[in-house]
Amino acid sequence: MKAGQLSVAHLAQSDSEGGANKAAYRIHQTLLELGVNSTFHVGRRLKDDPTVVPAHWPGVGRFGSDVVAYLNARALRRYPGRPPTPFSPMRFSYGRIDPRSFATANVVCLHWIAGAFLDARQLRAIGKPIVWRLSDIWPFSGGCHYPTTCTGFERVCGQCPQLASADSDDLSRDGHRRREQGYRRLDITVAAPSRWIADLARRSSLFGGRRIEQIPTGVDLSVFRPHDPAAARRALGIPAAGRILLFGALGATEDPRKGYRHLLGTIERLAQSGRRDLTCVVFGGATDGGSSQIGGFSLRHLGRIDGEAKLAQVYSAADLLIAPFLEDNLPNVVLESIACGTPVAAFAAGGIPDAIDHGVNGVLAPVGHDEGLARGVADLLDRTDVAAIRAATRAVAEQRFDLTVCGRRYGELFSDLAAEAARL
Numbered sequence: 001m002k003a004g005q006l007s008v009a010h011l012a013q014s015d016s017e018g019g020a021n022k023a024a025y026r027i028h029q030t031l032l033e034l035g036v037n038s039t040f041h042v043g044r045r046l047k048d049d050p051t052v053v054p055a056h057w058p059g060v061g062r063f064g065s066d067v068v069a070y071l072n073a074r075a076l077r078r079y080p081g082r083p084p085t086p087f088s089p090m091r092f093s094y095g096r097i098d099p100r101s102f103a104t105a106n107v108v109c110l111h112w113i114a115g116a117f118l119d120a121r122q123l124r125a126i127g128k129p130i131v132w133r134l135s136d137i138w139p140f141s142g143g144c145h146y147p148t149t150c151t152g153f154e155r156v157c158g159q160c161p162q163l164a165s166a167d168s169d170d171l172s173r174d175g176h177r178r179r180e181q182g183y184r185r186l187d188i189t190v191a192a193p194s195r196w197i198a199d200l201a202r203r204s205s206l207f208g209g210r211r212i213e214q215i216p217t218g219v220d221l222s223v224f225r226p227h228d229p230a231a232a233r234r235a236l237g238i239p240a241a242g243r244i245l246l247f248g249a250l251g252a253t254e255d256p257r258k259g260y261r262h263l264l265g266t267i268e269r270l271a272q273s274g275r276r277d278l279t280c281v282v283f284g285g286a287t288d289g290g291s292s293q294i295g296g297f298s299l300r301h302l303g304r305i306d307g308e309a310k311l312a313q314v315y316s317a318a319d320l321l322i323a324p325f326l327e328d329n330l331p332n333v334v335l336e337s338i339a340c341g342t343p344v345a346a347f348a349a350g351g352i353p354d355a356i357d358h359g360v361n362g363v364l365a366p367v368g369h370d371e372g373l374a375r376g377v378a379d380l381l382d383r384t385d386v387a388a389i390r391a392a393t394r395a396v397a398e399q400r401f402d403l404t405v406c407g408r409r410y411g412e413l414f415s416d417l418a419a420e421a422a423r424l
Contacts, residue, residue, distance in 0.1 A: 007037040008414050009102050009128075011095075011118065012111040014044040015052045019332040020135035023217050024111035027133075030218070030407030036414075039105075043095045043117040053101065060094050068094040069116040075171055081164040084256060086145045088114040088138060090175045097125040106418035107131060109191075109410075114138050114145070120182025129417040131410075133191040133215075136329060140179070140204040142172030146257060146327045146350075152176075153204045179206055189417060191410070193217040194330040194351025213413055216354065217330045218406030219397065223308045224339035226394060227316035238300065238317050239279055243381050246318035246342070248283040248305075248333050259324030259347070264294065265370035266324060270377060271295030278381075283314060284333075315340035320380050325349050326367060338362070339397040341390035345377045355400070361393035 010028050014021040024040075025047075031038040032051065041055035044065055056065065075089045076082065095118040102108055110123075110132040123130070136145040142157030144150070150161050152172065159165055160172035167173075183206060190212040192198035198214045201207045233240050247263050267280060272295075280294060283302035292299050305311045315321065321337040323346035330351040334344050338355060344362035346352050347369070356362040363376030383389060 006107075006411065006415055006418060007105045008039075008107050008109055009105040010038065010040045010109045010111060011055060011097075011113055012040065012042050013113055013115045013117040015040060015042045015047045015049070017044060017046070018112070020112035023135070023332060024133065026218065026220065026403055027109075027407060027410060030403050031411060034404075034407055034411055036411055037104075039101075041101060043113075043115070055096055055098075055101070056094050057096050065094045065116065068092050072116040076163075078171070079163040079165060082162060083164065085148075085162050086255070086257075087143050087160075087162050087171075088116075088145065089143050089171055090119055090178050092116055093119045093122065095122065097122050099125050099127055102126060102128055106421070107414045109133060109414070110139075111135065112138075120179045123182055123186060126186075129187045129189070129421050131189045131191050131413060131417065134193065134197050134201060134329070137197065137200055137204075140201060140206040142175035142179075144172070147200065148327065151203075153200070153206075155205055176206070187421075189213065189413070191215050191413065194354050196351040196354075197329050215406060215409045215413070216401055217332070217335060218403030219332070219335045219339045219401050220308070220403045221339055221398060221401075224312050224315070224336045224397075226341035226390065227313055229316055229318075232313040232317035235313055236302070236317055238281060239298070242277045242279050244318040245278050245280050245377065246283070246314065246321045246337075247280070247324075248314070248321070257326050257328070259326050262324040262326070262347075262368065262370055262373070263322060266322065266374045266377065267297060268295045269371055269374035271297060273374070273378065275378070275381075281314075281318065311336065312340050315342045318342050320345055320362070320377065322346070322373070322377060323352065324370075324373060325352065328352060330354060335397065335401050338393045339401065341394040343380055343389055343393045345373060345380055347373065355396070357396065361389070361396045 012021050012024045015025050028038050028040045040052045043056050045052050045054050072089050072092045093116055108126050108128045108130050112135045138145050141153045144162045157176035158168040158173035190201050190207050192214045193216055201212050278297045280297050280299045283305050315337045321344045323334050328350045334355050337344055338361055344356055347367040348364040349367045358364045365372035365376050
């Protein structure tokens, strides 16, 4: 099916909140540029974009969605001893699926629909072939977003370690049951951004028997591109002298999975080694402005960065990005950093090894090994071929994560499914 004849509808919790939703919106925009008739249906509409369509009950709005999300999360009060990891129950939802909205769509692409947006049982109303792009494992778990060492999703969930539950019929079992019932007779194809999450999906009891295609997350290489580091530092008010170590993630200082504790441990080990040439820059956390000291190094908090052009400056100003994430799919910050030519030091967690070739565009350390990560950071900072490593880093992004190429691959998958449905 030619691009101009293909019609795709997307469902996502928001058009701009969080990395998963931002990645989904980028795919939608790319499909439009490729000539696909694409519409983006969301629970929380923040952009002034006519192709973004509200997908909630009339009058809900952002406040209403917050109330429903609060009511949904109240079920977690039964588990006061649970760890501070994200868990999204599937009890109430504010989203609405109107079959008339998808009447002309050949395929419906689901993205991140947690946060009380949609219940699995509502998906039956779609009535079209479905592609589900996995941002995390929530679509095939009982409510957790990342499994850590748990393998409950391979069976039926229950006795969930992220709820600190010993009950086999706990909230995670209820969530798995709701998904199992909701997915029956649905034509779902899974799109996995990383090898890691593709493997988890294949092992899962809910998606294991379905078609799974690996299509990496793309990044706009015309926006996320190398800038002159000195000019970027001047624009951001970052010291011109010394080396800049960057750390950034949504909820960077609040979500344990993002590894802020390991960032501190790595910095302390660098300080113990005698280095005194670092300035540490953190963005994406709750703290905005100000600076302090960590391990004898200057620490600057940029807070939230609004605008992708400014974000590209932030990456370009740094000598390297440190990504001490303990578990992640294919983080936007890693892809955006390498697109800007800034190498990455990371734990070999989740899908991150898909983006980082050790010694080429960064370094990888064993997960949770602060000493190994500190050595990797030091090795990168001590390299004298700065221009070469920045060029090699950008080249990896161009070869693997060009958003236009990724968009074409999604278009090919959608066309394939649409043609298959037309033959039935």
